[in-house]
Amino acid sequence: DAGVIQSPRHEVTEMGQEVTLRCKPISGHNSLFWYRQTMMRGLELLIYFNNNVPIDDSGMPEDRFSAKMPNASFSTLKIQPSEPRDSAVYFCASSSARTSGSHEQYFGPGTRLTVT
Amino acid sequence: AQRVTQPEKLLSVFKGAPVELKCNYSYSGSPELFWYVQYSRQRLQLLLRHISRESIKGFTADLNKGETSFHLKKPFAQEEDSAMYYCALSSAGNMLTFGGGTRLMVKP
Numbered sequence: 001d002a003g004v005i006q007s008p009r010h011e012v013t014e015m016g017q018e019v020t021l022r023c024k025p026i027s028g029h030n031s032l033f034w035y036r037q038t039m040m041r042g043l044e045l046l047i048y049f050n051n052n053v054p055i056d057d058s059g060m061p062e063d064r065f066s067a068k069m070p071n072a073s074f075s076t077l078k079i080q081p082s083e084p085r086d087s088a089v090y091f092c093a094s095s096s097a098r099t100s101g102s103h104e105q106y107f108g109p110g111t112r113l114t115v116t
Numbered sequence: 117a118q119r120v121t122q123p124e125k126l127l128s129v130f131k132g133a134p135v136e137l138k139c140n141y142s143y144s145g146s147p148e149l150f151w152y153v154q155y156s157r158q159r160l161q162l163l164l165r166h167i168s169r170e171s172i173k174g175f176t177a178d179l180n181k182g183e184t185s186f187h188l189k190k191p192f193a194q195e196e197d198s199a200m201y202y203c204a205l206s207s208a209g210n211m212l213t214f215g216g217g218t219r220l221m222v223k224p
Contacts, residue, residue, distance in 0.1 A: 031210040042216040043160075043202060050210065091160065095210050103148060103206035107160040 004108035006092050012114045018080040021111045024073055025094030033105060034067055034077050035091040043091075049075065082115045089113070118143040120205050122215035129193050130223050137188040137218045139177075139203030148206035149186040151177055152214075155199045163188075163201070173197070193222045 005024040013019055025032050033048040047057040049069045057067070064083070069075040079086055089112050093105040119142045129135050141147060151163040164172045166179040166186060177188045186203060203215040 033212075043214045045211070045214075048211060056211070093160075103210045103212065104150065104162055104165065105210075105212055106162075107152075109159045 004092055004094055004106055006090075006108035006111050008111060009109060010112045010114075012116065013082055014116055015083055016081045017115075018078065019082045019086075019113060019115075021077040021090050021092075021113070023075045023077070023092030023108060025075070025092070026096075026106055027073065029094035029096040029106070030072070031095045031105075032069060032075050033093040033095075034075070035093065037089045037091060037110070038087075046077070079113075082113075084115045087113055087115050118205050118207050118213045120203050120213050120215035122201075122203055122218045124218050125216065126219045126221065128221045128223060131195055132192050135190050135193045135197070135220065135222075137201050137203075137220065139186045139188065139215055141184050141186065141203075141205050143184075143205055143207065145207070147179070147181075149177075149179055150204045150206070150212070151175070151186075151188050152202045152204055153199050154202070160202065193220075195222045195224060198222045 007022045030051050034046040036044045036046055046059045047067045048055055052069045065079055067077045089110045091110045092108045095105040121140045123138055149166045152160045153163040154160045164170055175190045177186050179186050198221050200217050200219050202217045204212040206212055
C-alpha cells in the first residue's frame with residue numbers, strides 16, 4: 001500500500017479563493033482524520049470520520065471550512081473563502097482499530113497551504 | 117475530557133547527552149499512549165506505543181499511571197534525532213489527542 005495520499009502537496013492561493021484539499025486513506029481503514037499544523041498552535045484535529053460518517057467536527061474553525069467523505073477511499077477538506085490565517089500544513093490520517101487492535105494513525109505527507 | 121501536556125516547546129542537548137522529553141496526560145479511562153516523530157518537512161510517523169513496551173531507535177517510554185506520565189527517553193542523543201516529537205493519547209472512537217509537541221535539537 002502506498003500509504004495515505006494527499007494532494008496537492010503545495011497550494012498557493014489568493015485570499016478569497018476556494019481551496020480543496022484531497023485525501024486517499026489506506027485501503028481498509030475505516031477512520032479518517034483531518035489535522036492542521038501551525039507553529040503557533042501545533043497539531044489540531046479539525047474533523048474525523050468513522051465509516052464515512054463525520055463523528056466530531058468541533059475542531060473545524062468556522063463555517064468557511066467543510067469536509068466530506070463520499071466513499072471509503074476519498075475525502076476532501078474545503079476552505080471557502082480562504083484567508084491568510086488559514087496558511088498551515090494540513091494533514092490527513094487514517095486508522096483501523098479492527099485490523100491492528102490499536103488506535104495507531106497513519107499520516108499523509110501533508111498539504112502546505114499558503115494564502116496571500 | 118482528556119488532555120496531553122508537553123511542557124517543553126524546545127529541548128536542546130549536545131550529541132551524546134541523555135535526553136528526556138516530558139509528557140503528562142489526564143484521562144479518566146485506561147490510557148493508550150503513543151509517541152510520534154516528525155523529521156524536518158516530513159509526515160508524522162509513529163515512534164513507539166506504550167502497549168508494545170519496545171525500544172525504537174534507542175528511545176524508550178514507560179507509562180507511569182501514578183504520575184500520569186509517559187516520558188520519552190534516550191541515553192545518548194544523536195544528531196539525527198533532531199525532530200519534532202508529539203505525545204498522543206488514544207480515547208474512544210479511534211481519536212488521538214496530541215500534546216503541543218517538543219522540538220528536540222541535538223547539537224554536534
